[in-house]
Amino acid sequence: MAxxxxxxxxxTARALCAHHGLPPDVTFEGRAMWLSYLPQVDAVLRTALRDEDWAVMVEAELG
Structure with a gap:
């Protein structure tokens, strides 16, 4: 399977980890470090994207 x-x-969250010199998959507060960057990522993407595009992106992640 590919x-x-x-x-x-x-x-984007992983890129922010790398930007700050942090390994994205290290455990931080019981979960992967990159997950702690999602609030910042969401704030930027919600500002940059139209509401419809944001909704499509989030729905695609949920499957």
């Missing part, structure tokens, strides 16, 4: 591309929110 690896599926990571969703945009996860890719």
């Amino acid at each position: 690896n599926l591309p990571k969703p945009p929110r996860e890719r």
Whole structure:
């Protein structure tokens, strides 16, 4: 089975981890470090995207 591309929110959160010199998969507060960056990612993407585009992106992640 081929690896599926990571969703945009996860890719962005991982990029922020890398930008801050942090390994994205290290455990932080009981979960992967990149997850702690999702509030910042969401704030930026909600501002950058139209409401409809945001909704489509989030729904696509939920499957």
